[in-house]
Amino acid sequence: GNSVTQMEGPVTLSEEAFLTINCTYTATGYPSLFWYVQYPGEGLQLLLKATKADDKGSNKGFEATYRKETTSFHLEKGSVQVSDSAVYFCALSDVNTGNQFYFGTGTSLTVIP
Amino acid sequence: EAGVTQSPTHLIKTRGQQATLRCSPISGHTSVYWYQQALGLGLQFLLWYDEGEERNRGNFPPRFSGRQFPNYSSELNVNALELEDSALYLCASSLDSGGHEDTQYFGPGTRLTVL
Numbered sequence: 001g002n003s004v005t006q007m008e009g010p011v012t013l014s015e016e017a018f019l020t021i022n023c024t025y026t027a028t029g030y031p032s033l034f035w036y037v038q039y040p041g042e043g044l045q046l047l048l049k050a051t052k053a054d055d056k057g058s059n060k061g062f063e064a065t066y067r068k069e070t071t072s073f074h075l076e077k078g079s080v081q082v083s084d085s086a087v088y089f090c091a092l093s094d095v096n097t098g099n100q101f102y103f104g105t106g107t108s109l110t111v112i113p
Numbered sequence: 114e115a116g117v118t119q120s121p122t123h124l125i126k127t128r129g130q131q132a133t134l135r136c137s138p139i140s141g142h143t144s145v146y147w148y149q150q151a152l153g154l155g156l157q158f159l160l161w162y163d164e165g166e167e168r169n170r171g172n173f174p175p176r177f178s179g180r181q182f183p184n185y186s187s188e189l190n191v192n193a194l195e196l197e198d199s200a201l202y203l204c205a206s207s208l209d210s211g212g213h214e215d216t217q218y219f220g221p222g223t224r225l226t227v228l
Binding site: 025042044045049058073084089093100101102103104105106 | 146157169219222
């Protein structure tokens with residue numbers, strides 16, 4: 001079946017530190033991969049996505065590369081800001097299961113000045 | 114362009130009651146999805162509606178049901194509420210159901226508290 005596993009948090013970093021949030025997946029077909037972000041008190045917002053192997057999604061300084069060989073989609077940012085404090089969710093959608101999204105459990109990030 | 118809207122923002126019910134949550138998708142989007150975000154459990158897929166029909170449902174009991182109206186808005190109904198139904202319920206919409214790459218856009222959620 002389909003599933004997403006992401007690193008457990010919470011993660012606390014100092015401003016300007018390098019961020020990596022690991023995400024691996026299991027899928028029966030050829031999934032599309034997504035990172036969503038949830039700021040405090042808000043709904044989920046799409047951060048970036050990649051639809052095929054070796055694609056790199058990027059937005060707001062965040063990047064993630066679709067690695068089929070390692071079934072991974074790790075999120076990275078070179079220099080985090082206090083405003084990046086949020087919960088980050090990795091997700092996949094698989095054509096074999098229609099439009100159902102599978103989400104990881106979320107990783108809480110706190111960036112301190 | 115208006116995003117996905119949900120109402121009410123907060124809902125407080127007691128055990129055994131029924132709750133009705135509403136969602137309006139982005140204009141032009143025909144697919145609506147419902148998720149439950151319970152504390153410590155991440156997002157769990159509940160239901161998917163497209164063109165007025167239920168296309169898929171997650172592993173939830175039948176007391177979780179819903180519908181999609183001709184204008185593509187949707188309702189989620191939860192009958193016989195239990196304490197563990199307390200959660201944030203998120204609605205998402207996407208452009209169409211034709212491809213698995215369709216990005217889902219989320220509303221702000223309805224916080225349901227069951228006392």
